Structure formats: C-alpha cells, structure tokens
Amino acid sequence: MLPEAVSRALTAAGVGPGARLCCALSGGVDSLLLLEVLHELAPQHGYALQAAHVHHGLSPHADAWAQACASRCAQLRVSFSLIRVEVPRDDRAGLEAAARRERLAALDAIPCDWLAFGHHQDDQAETLLFRLLRGSGVRGAAAMASFEPPLGGRPGRLRPLLDCRRAGIEAWARARGLEWVEDESNADVRFSRNYLRHRVLPLVGERFPAAVPTLARAARHFREASELLDELAALDQAACGGESLQRRAVLALSDARIANLLRWQARRHGWRAPAQARLDEALRQLRVVALAHPLRVVLGDMALCAYRDLLWLESVGGDYYEPRDWCGGATLPWGAGQVGFTSVRGQGIARSLLDEAHSLRLAGRRPGMRLRLEAGRPRREFKNLCQEAGIPAWLRDRLPVLWVDEAPAWVGGIGVAAEFACAPGHDGLMPEWRPARIVV
Ligand SMILES: Nc1ncnc2c1ncn2[C@@H]1O[C@H](COP(=O)(O)OP(=O)(O)OP(=O)(O)O)[C@@H](O)[C@H]1O
Secondary structure: OHHHHHHHHHHHHOOOOOOEEEEEOOOOHHHHHHHHHHHHHHHHHOOEEEEEEEEOOOOOOHHHHHHHHHHHHHHHOOEEEEEEOOOOOOOOOOHHHHHHHHHHHHHHOOOOOEEEOOOOHHHHHHHHHHHHHOOOOHHHHOOOOOEEOOEOOEOEEEOOOOOOOHHHHHHHHHHOOOOOOOOHHHHOOOOHHHHHHHHHHHHHHHHOOOHHHHHHHHHHHHHHHHHHHHHHHHHHHHHOOOOOEEHHHHHOOOHHHHHHHHHHHHHHHOOOOOOHHHHHHHHHHHHHOOOOOOEEEEEOOEEEEEEOOEEEEEEOOOOOOOOEEOOOOOEEEEOOEEEEEEEEEOOOEEHHHHHHOOOEEEEOOOOOOEEOOOOOOOOEEHHHHHHHHOOOHHHHOOOOEEEEOOEEEEEOOOEEOHHHEOOOOOEEEEEEEEOOOOOO
8 A cells, every 4th residue: 555655665764753854746646646645644753744846947837837736735734845946958968967956956955854756666667777778887777765864964865655656656646636737748758768668668568567566676686786885895995994095905906896996985075987998997007007106097077096005086177275274183184185193202293393383384385395305415306306206297286285484394295304303202293195085
C-alpha cells in the first residue's frame, strides 16, 4: 500500500518529530499525490509539512502548474511557496539541464530539513537505463538514492515513492479524485528520457514483465557497490597519509584504485569527475616519471600535481593564495591546502625571534626575494633556490613564505632562513606546507 511505503521510507531516512519537511511540487501527479500522503502521515510522524513550486517561466502552462499546486495546498492548509527562477536560454548545459539546476538551487535554499521529491520506480529504471546507455560508471548506475542526508547546510533529499510504480500512483490519485496537470513535454519522444519511457521500456516489458522493478533492484546493487568504492577510497587515502597523498604509497596501488581515490577526492572538492581517457593518461605519466620528478597534468577542472614525495589535486582556475597574518594558530589556509605550525625544540624558526616580531605574515614570494639558507654564506636568488630544490616553475608562485617583519623567515619546500634558525636546545617553530586540503 502506498502510504505504508511512504511511511517506511520516512522512517528509514530518520525523519522524526519536529523535522521540517518541504514537498517539491511540480503540479504533476507524482508530487501532488506525495503531498496528499505526506499530509496524511504528518500527525503520525510528527514533522512539519510545507510545499514549494518552482516557476521556470518556460512553458505556456507554467502558470497553470503553479496554480494547481497553490490551490491544493490551500485546500489541505499546507503552507506553500512559489519561487520564480530565471533560466538562461543559451546555457551551455542545455535548457532542460539548466532548468533542473536552477530549480534544485532554489529548492535547496528553502529553510527546511528535508526536501521530498515525487520520483518513482519507473523514473529509477529510466534513469539507470539512460545512464548505462551513456557509458556511466558504477556511481552513475546507482541512479537515485531513496534518501540523501542533509549535507553542509543543504537540506536532505527524500524520494519516498521510489519503490512505487507509476501506474499504482496514477490509480491511487484517480481513486482519490485528485486533479493534476500533464506536462506536455513528457510525451515528446525527441527527448531521450521520453523515448526510453514510451518506446523502449514498454517493448522490453513485453518480454520481461518485471523489467522496471528488476532495473530498480540493479540500481540498488550498483549503489551498494558505489558505497563500497567510496569506503575503499577513504581507506586508501588514510593509508596514503591523508589528503595530501604520499606519492610512493599511491604508486603501490593499482591504477583502478588510484583512479577511484582521485575521483572520490575530486568529488569532495566539488569538482567534476575527470574524463576516463585523461585520467588514464595522468596515471601513465605518474608511473613513468621518476619518483622525485615534479608533475602537473590538467584533468578538466583540476590538475593532478606531484612534487617530491607528495601528490595532490588542485583546481585549474588557481586557488586564491590570500596573505594572512599568523597569530599563533596551528594552521593557516594556503590555496587549496594549508600551512601547519608545530612547536619543536632546536629546529625550525627560533621562537624568541617570532615573539619579538611586530608582524608575522604568511604570503607569497616578492620580486627580488633572496634567502640565506646557511649561516656565513651569501643570500641566494629565489629562482636559484627553486632550481636547486627541483621546484618546477608552475609551483613557485604558490610557495608560502612566512614573513617576519618583512623579512622571509621560511619558504615552503625550501626551508628556514639562516638568520631565523633555532639554536640547539631552544624553542622553535616548524612550519609545514601541506598542498591540498579538502573542505567538505
Ligand atoms: N517546477 C518544480 N517545482 C518544484 N518541484 C519540482 C518541479 N519540477 C519537478 N519537481 C520535483 O522533482 C520531481 C521529479 O520531477 P522531474 O522528473 O520532472 O524532475 P527532474 O529533476 O527532471 O527528474 P530527473 O532527475 O528524473 O530528470 C517531481 O516529482 C517533483 O517532486
């Protein structure tokens, strides 16, 4: 029974008393029926229900859809929001994808804990088939999750009808006398999704009557496999030394595991997954160059970088290397990474000199910067020091420098200036540059 299925889905997601739940209403039968059931189940589960419709202004029927949503909410006394969005007509992603993107962004901004969508099992089967036909990997083949917990301030997503068939939803809606609006574009078989829905799946269903639930089951298997791959990536990252990876440890992994780890890291950074061919090429280069050789391979939005014993991903746009005052904290952000500061004895920068200084600032190099690494030796040009240290040109502008009263005391990847060096037995501070840091 449909309400029981929805109730089970809510319980599985952990939607409890006091939760703020917003039903994303398109005006179509799925989400209007979902609203009915959620409204019915609210006293039992104890959540506060609201609903929202996004008006894209694209269809001549857009006002009718908004009206259908508003009036049903008024009848049920469910609080309703109408959100208008501007969809750029010439978006590179295409009109449909741009509309979905704007819609989701608008819905994500609603102050609530959960957004509930009307996706059902037939949508799931179509999604899986569509993605497989586009060569998707395991992650894409996992299709839609029945719920995605709230993440980083964004509401969670619920799809309580994901185990229900479209026909069952329509029959239920008819039996209840519900009125809904048909989206005329859903019948247009020029769109691939509609082609699968109206032509392919009915044909497949003639020979395989359980095709839709079976495909949905396959999607669940893929989801499980994809979760295992994520777990493997997390384990591999930990075993390779954390977010900035130890190059030697990474190279001991198989190509498939490195690719899995890098894709997982890219996703956590919020970058698009790199194309397979580019990733293959990057891994090939990583394996052929000598272990200490610097490397930077661009992979779409990001670059795979290796320098000395570290390996990391960074955004190609270039992270913003903002100068910052150091006030004694354990870390300071630096581009996509950070600089850590550890108290030591007899090494690093002399603590007494830092305590006396008026200004301590982490910033980039300055033109004409010179550094003396050994006492009694002349100051050397930054470029020469970099060449000697094997620091490639692409990395030089990003090296963090700790400026003590306008003098360079430490340069990431190079070392501590002799005049700031800590004497044996004295308190010192050891800065450490960690090139990549993932903010989830
Ligand atoms: N204009 C809208 N305003 C609010 N919610 C919407 C709107 N359009 C769709 N939804 C929500 O999204 C669900 C899925 O609708 P639809 O399949 O049209 O969207 P989609 O995001 O294109 O889906 P898919 O990801 O399957 O392509 C609906 O049941 C509804 O909950």
